[in-house]
Amino acid sequence: MRSTRELGLAKPFATRAAQPGHHYLRVSVEFPDGGVRLNAAHFKQLIVSALKELHGEVGAALPVDVLTYDEKTLSAILRVSSSGFVKLWSALTLLGSYQNRKCAFRVVQTSPFLLALSGNSRELVLD
Amino acid sequence: MVRFKHRYLLCEVVAEDPRCRRCIDERAVTTAAKGALARAYGDYGLACCSIAFTGQVKYLNAYTGVVLLRCRKDFYRLLWSALPLVTHLESRGQRHPCFFHTLHVGGTIRSCQKFLIQYNRRQLVMLLNSCTNKEERESIQKSLLGCFLQEAEEEQFQSGEEEDDCAETD
Numbered sequence: 001m002r003s004t005r006e007l008g009l010a011k012p013f014a015t016r017a018a019q020p021g022h023h024y025l026r027v028s029v030e031f032p033d034g035g036v037r038l039n040a041a042h043f044k045q046l047i048v049s050a051l052k053e054l055h056g057e058v059g060a061a062l063p064v065d066v067l068t069y070d071e072k073t074l075s076a077i078l079r080v081s082s083s084g085f086v087k088l089w090s091a092l093t094l095l096g097s098y099q100n101r102k103c104a105f106r107v108v109q110t111s112p113f114l115l116a117l118s119g120n121s122r123e124l125v126l127d
Numbered sequence: 128m129v130r131f132k133h134r135y136l137l138c139e140v141v142a143e144d145p146r147c148r149r150c151i152d153e154r155a156v157t158t159a160a161k162g163a164l165a166r167a168y169g170d171y172g173l174a175c176c177s178i179a180f181t182g183q184v185k186y187l188n189a190y191t192g193v194v195l196l197r198c199r200k201d202f203y204r205l206l207w208s209a210l211p212l213v214t215h216l217e218s219r220g221q222r223h224p225c226f227f228h229t230l231h232v233g234g235t236i237r238s239c240q241k242f243l244i245q246y247n248r249r250q251l252v253m254l255l256n257s258c259t260n261k262e263e264r265e266s267i268q269k270s271l272l273g274c275f276l277q278e279a280e281e282e283q284f285q286s287g288e289e290e291d292d293c294a295e296t297d
Contacts, residue, residue, distance in 0.1 A: 051169075052169065053169060053170065054169045054170050054171055055168060055169040055170075055171050055172070056164075056165065056166060056167045056168040056169030056171075056172055057166060057167050057168075058167055058168055058169075058172075059168070059169055059171075087171075090171075
């Protein structure tokens, strides 16, 4: 359990990973107006600009890694250290536009363990 | 106890230009601090430390350049670490390069005031050592004598006064 002060929040937030751990997120970005192509570098820049807007220079310096990126579906797996997990998720949630186009981040799955992202019991289809 | 706890940051505005001191006012200090917070910590940091915006600069001494800032106890570290990023103060269309030197962080205004009194006494002694003019020397010596006499009187009267500003131990 991280103490409330370390996360910079007033309310307690519990993460159950090992202490100096990482959190993994499977995200996808949606552009309702359509027709946007992003390569991996643009995607990373999108994330960093979202962090910079909400959390400033300190947030933009958060070490976020894009582990995989699929250009066709605009989905990716991100890795972030556990102390910055809340900052990243809140910044992605509040990102509204990219280069004057409306966009939205959907966080599909998160886990402190990368192996857990290989299967998704929500989208499991039997038969 | 359900009440909002604050931290008071006692800072000194240090500038090369002696004319800068007269131009500092509450609004310039607030905008400079908020600008630094916005750059360093973004919208989140700006919002955390700007609650009670009107009551943020509690004390401002234009002659010595001492400022007392207030923020919530949970977020005082954000403000404290953003203060060194202030590079200049703007007031009435003039820019004065300066920096903020944090002297003390206290839980109450009274503890900051006590620290400021002791700090000013030490500064007077240092000024006495480094002054060049005979008149300056005499005026500083007079004020030093005045405050040491007052200190001696305080010690006589201090008999079991309880100090109840221990909010820092929270």
